[in-house]
Amino acid sequence: MNRHLLATAALMSLASCSTKQNIDPMQQVGPNPVLPKPAQGLIASVGVAKVVGWKDGQTPVVPRGFRIQAMATGLVSPREVYPLPTGDILVVETQRTGTEPVDRPKDPIRDFIMSVAHGGGGATETEGAKGGPPQRITLLRDANGDGQPEQRTVLVDHLNSAFGVAVIGNQLYVANTDAIVRYRFTPGQTQITAPPVKVIDLPGGLIDHHWTKSMTASPDGSKLYVGVGSNSNIQERGPEAETNRAAIWEVDPKTGSFRIFASGLRNPNGLTFYPASNTLWTVVNERDELGPNLVPDYMTSVRDGAFYGWPYSYYGQHVDPRVRPQRPDLVAKAIPADYALSSHVAPLGLTFYNGSNFPSGFRGGAFVGEHGSWNRTSYNGYQVVFIRFVGGKPVGKPITFVNGFLGPDLKARGRPVGVAIDRTGALIIADDVGNTVWRVSYAGRPPAA
Amino acid sequence: MADRSAAALRTPIYSLLLAVAVTCFIGALVTDLAYLNSGGNLLWLNFACWLLASGLVFAGFGAVALLVSILRRNAGDWLQFGLLAAAWVVEFVNSLIHARDGWTAVAGVGLILSIIGALLILVAGWLWQSTRYVVAGERT
Numbered sequence: 194m195n196r197h198l199l200a201t202a203a204l205m206s207l208a209s210c211s212t213k214q215n216i217d218p219m220q221q222v223g224p225n226p227v228l229p230k231p232a233q234g235l236i237a238s239v240g241v242a243k244v245v246g247w248k249d250g251q252t253p254v255v256p257r258g259f260r261i262q263a264m265a266t267g268l269v270s271p272r273e274v275y276p277l278p279t280g281d282i283l284v285v286e287t288q289r290t291g292t293e294p295v296d297r298p299k300d301p302i303r304d305f306i307m308s309v310a311h312g313g314g315g316a317t318e319t320e321g322a323k324g325g326p327p328q329r330i331t332l333l334r335d336a337n338g339d340g341q342p343e344q345r346t347v348l349v350d351h352l353n354s355a356f357g358v359a360v361i362g363n364q365l366y367v368a369n370t371d372a373i374v375r376y377r378f379t380p381g382q383t384q385i386t387a388p389p390v391k392v393i394d395l396p397g398g399l400i401d402h403h404w405t406k407s408m409t410a411s412p413d414g415s416k417l418y419v420g421v422g423s424n425s426n427i428q429e430r431g432p433e434a435e436t437n438r439a440a441i442w443e444v445d446p447k448t449g450s451f452r453i454f455a456s457g458l459r460n461p462n463g464l465t466f467y468p469a470s471n472t473l474w475t476v477v478n479e480r481d482e483l484g485p486n487l488v489p490d491y492m493t494s495v496r497d498g499a500f501y502g503w504p505y506s507y508y509g510q511h512v513d514p515r516v517r518p519q520r521p522d523l524v525a526k527a528i529p530a531d532y533a534l535s536s537h538v539a540p541l542g543l544t545f546y547n548g549s550n551f552p553s554g555f556r557g558g559a560f561v562g563e564h565g566s567w568n569r570t571s572y573n574g575y576q577v578v579f580i581r582f583v584g585g586k587p588v589g590k591p592i593t594f595v596n597g598f599l600g601p602d603l604k605a606r607g608r609p610v611g612v613a614i615d616r617t618g619a620l621i622i623a624d625d626v627g628n629t630v631w632r633v634s635y636a637g638r639p640p641a642a
Numbered sequence: 643m644a645d646r647s648a649a650a651l652r653t654p655i656y657s658l659l660l661a662v663a664v665t666c667f668i669g670a671l672v673t674d675l676a677y678l679n680s681g682g683n684l685l686w687l688n689f690a691c692w693l694l695a696s697g698l699v700f701a702g703f704g705a706v707a708l709l710v711s712i713l714r715r716n717a718g719d720w721l722q723f724g725l726l727a728a729a730w731v732v733e734f735v736n737s738l739i740h741a742r743d744g745w746t747a748v749a750g751v752g753l754i755l756s757i758i759g760a761l762l763i764l765v766a767g768w769l770w771q772s773t774r775y776v777v778a779g780e781r782t
Contacts, residue, residue, distance in 0.1 A: 233746055297688055298695040298741075427743050429687075429743035429744055482743060515743050515746050515747075516682075516744055517682025517744065518681050518682055
């Protein structure tokens with residue numbers, strides 16, 4: 194009852210709320226982002242693009258010389274794409290299920306705002322709350338590599354808010370939100386009927402605030418790396434809820450044992466090894482409600498055993514005033530990230546360009562899928578950016594590579610999530626609210642087969 | 643004065659709503675102090691948030707009941723209404739501050755507003771009860 198009263202009151206105030214945003218996002222990219230003082234307004238600035246979807250013939254926009262086409266439409270919330278060497282592309286259609294328990298009157302208000310962001314129109318948090326959204330991996334078969342799949346099958350169904358996928362040998366590993374499971378899988382197979390075998394439980398549970406478990410295999414296939422996001426913004430659910438969270442796990446797929454590889458990473462996604470190296474990279478969603486220009490989300494190489502600050506500090510030793518008890522001992526160990534992406538862009542996908550279709554300047558560079566902001570009144574993100582790499586390190590500023598996810602009316606036609614490079618060297622993009630998988634190829638010369 | 647206040651006894655709804663609001667806003671202050679004293683046990687912050695929300699609902703309905711009562715000249719006066727409205731506004735702003743995550747939801751502005759809100763509603767409650775007390779005394 195009073196939920197609705199409060200929601201209405203808060204939203205009315207939100208509408209009239211204007212916050213100065215006088216830092217350009219481009220000042221907050223690269224290794225040394227400008228960090229203003231924390232600004233906790235009376236109400237956290239909020240702006241979520243209403244989802245309208247793609248009309249027939251509408252596509253995101255790519256630079257001159259490139260071509261974008263819809264590889265698959267009519268999907269339901271595709272969030273991750275995983276191309277196989279055979280040319281098949283696995284698409285993880287997934288949503289969170291259920292809603293978080295209400296600790297404070299604020300929680301239902303926040304859930305309402307988030308539901309707008311996911312196209313729910315504010316009725317329910319997700320389609321999952323209504324029961325029965327697809328929780329599956331769809332296989333797209335594009336044998337001739339023209340970007341038009343000849344076959345589309347449901348590879349495996351009835352997953353539990355899955356996100357990460359990895360194939361090692363003849364095993365398909367799937368990171369559900371509460372466990373890693375594996376299936377026997379021979380590349381070329383279009384349907385899996387055998388039941389899964391559990392490898393290891395992951396932190397799920399009643400709250401499961403950051404539920405996407407990003408996953409990748411080490412280059413030699415001996416280990417799995419899993420991103421386990423925090424259960425809160427800055428530990429406001431209590432420290433107990435954060436056990437083994439805000440961390441990247443290293444899992445032995447044979448024994449199902451794990452250790453914490455790195456910690457203090459609020460919501461790590463896009464786990465990927467840099468091509469021809471043993472360096473793990475991730476993109477991380479940093480904390481909210483310190484103002485529209487804090488804290489910049491980032492891309493970083495992940496050092497074994499390193500602590501990246503969350504929740505006690507950000508960007509190294511910038512102490513977050515909200516977290517008590519404080520931990521100066523941990524703050525002293527916190528290291529800053531390699532490369533800031535600017536505030537609230539919500540990076541959820543990362544891939545390195547290891548193909549040969551794109552011009553040579555792209556080789557070794559990073560594509561990042563920025564899902565788009567909610568905690569600022571002027572939108573940030575809602576695009577796929579490219580960051581050039583030289584000698585395995587990011588250089589220069591991010592370049593907008595694919596945009597048009599926000600229309601001129603500032604309504605969201607789609608939002609990019611997972612990104613990957615297929616065997617032809619094309620960039621594949623999962624668009625969760627646009628329900629589409631996009632494929633970007635270079636048209637300047639014929640695609641390499 | 644005696645006539646108007648005596649009528650308060652016949653309109654108990656405002657007395658009831660006010661009593662709950664007083665309890666909630668004082669409870670919010672007490673739980674704020676408990677939170678700060680605990681060094682950040684979030685249980686107390688959650689309690690404070692619900693107490694503020696409940697207090698706002700009861701004080702809000704109380705304000706409506708009081709307004710109706712004043713306009714019908716049953717009981718109450720504009721000073722009472724002003725104190726209640728001021729407490730409501732202060733605690734509404736306070737509930738926004740308390741919606742922050744963690745320490746800064748209370749330390750500083752949150753605590754100060756909790757003190758001001760509690761004082762305002764206490765004075766409102768004291769004035770209201772004292773008029774009733776005088777009436778009861780005069781009657782015997």
